[in-house]
Amino acid sequence: MAGILDLLNSDLGKQIISGVSGSTGNDTSKTSSVLTMALPVLMKAMERNSATPEGAAGLMGALSGKHDGSILDNLGGLFDGGVDESVKQDGAGILGHILGSKQQGVEQVIGQKSGLDAGSVANILKVAAPILMGVLAKQSKENNVTDSSGLGGLLGGMLGGNDAANEQSFLEKILDADGDGSVVDDVAGMFLGGDNKNSGGIGGLLGGLFGK
Numbered sequence: 084m085a086g087i088l089d090l091l092n093s094d095l096g097k098q099i100i101s102g103v104s105g106s107t108g109n110d111t112s113k114t115s116s117v118l119t120m121a122l123p124v125l126m127k128a129m130e131r132n133s134a135t136p137e138g139a140a141g142l143m144g145a146l147s148g149k150h151d152g153s154i155l156d157n158l159g160g161l162f163d164g165g166v167d168e169s170v171k172q173d174g175a176g177i178l179g180h181i182l183g184s185k186q187q188g189v190e191q192v193i194g195q196k197s198g199l200d201a202g203s204v205a206n207i208l209k210v211a212a213p214i215l216m217g218v219l220a221k222q223s224k225e226n227n228v229t230d231s232s233g234l235g236g237l238l239g240g241m242l243g244g245n246d247a248a249n250e251q252s253f254l255e256k257i258l259d260a261d262g263d264g265s266v267v268d269d270v271a272g273m274f275l276g277g278d279n280k281n282s283g284g285i286g287g288l289l290g291g292l293f294g295k
Contacts, residue, residue, distance in 0.1 A: 087122045087241045090218065091115070095155070099214055102162030107206045109199060116197040117207050122215055123242055124189060125208075128181045129219075130238040139231030143223075145216065149173075152220035154213055166210050174209035177216060 090096045104114035132138040146152075154161065161170070178186055187201070190208065194201040219237070222228075228237050 086243065087126055087218075088119060091118060091122070095158075098158055099211070102158055103207055103210045103214075106162050106166040106210055107203065109203055109207060113197050113199050114207055117193055117199065117204055118211055120193050120196060121189075121204075121208055121211065124193075125178075125181055125212065125215060126219075126238055126242055128185075130235060130242070132181065133231060133234050133238065136231060139234055143228075143231070143234060146220040146223050150213065150216035150220055152217045152224065154217040155221060158214075170213055171206075171209040174212035177212040178205075178208055181212075 091100065100111060100115045100118060103109075103118070104111040107114070109117075129142060133142050161167075182189055190201040190204045194204040197204065199207075219241075222241065223234070223237055226233070226237055228234055
C-alpha cells in the first residue's frame with residue numbers, strides 16, 4: 084500500500100499541491116512542506132479517533148457518504164477559479180472533528196516549521212482536509228474496508244507505507260523538541276511532554292501528540 088507521503092510525490096499529489104497552493108495564495112514549496120507535515124498528523128489523529136466503535140462508525144459513514152472520493156474525480160474543476168467556500172467550511176469542520184482542541188497548536192507548529200503563519204497553514208489544511216478524506220475513501224474501496232479493524236489497518240498501512248527517510252525528515256521538522264529554541268519547540272513540548280526522541284517510529288512520536 085502506498086504511503087501518504089508517497090502520494091504527495093505522485094502526479095495526483097503534485098496536482099493537489101499545485102491546486103492548494105494556487106487557491107490559498109501560498110508558495111508551492113511551502114504548501115508542499117505544510118502538506119508533508121500535516122497529512123500524516125491528520126491521519127494519525129484519525130487512526131486514534133477510529134480506535135473507538137463510535138469514532139470508527141463516524142469515519143466509515145463519512146467515507147461512504149459525503150466524502151466518498153468523488154472530489155478527486157474533478158480536481159481541475161475544484162481548483163479552477165478558486166476553491167468554493169463550502170469546501171473550505173467542510174474542511175474546517177473535518178479539522179475540528181479530527182484535531183479538536185489540538186488544532187490551533189498543530190497549525191502553529193507546522194507554521195513555524197514551514198515558514199508560514201498559522202492562518203495560512205489553516206487555510207491550506209481547510210482545502211486539503213476534504214481531499215484527504217477523498218483519498219481515504221478511494222483507498223478504503225480499493226481495499227474493501229467495511230469495519231473498524233479494516234479502517235485502522237488502512238490508516239496504519241498508509242502511515243507505515245512511507246519511505247523511512249521521508250518519515251524521519253517529517254518528524255524532525257514538526258516534532259524536534261530540542262531544535263532551534265523557537266516557540267515551536269515550546270508548543271511541541273506541550274503536546275509531547277518531555278523528550279520523545281527514543282520512541283520508535285512515527286507511531287511513537289505522534290502518539291504523544293494525541294495522547295490522553
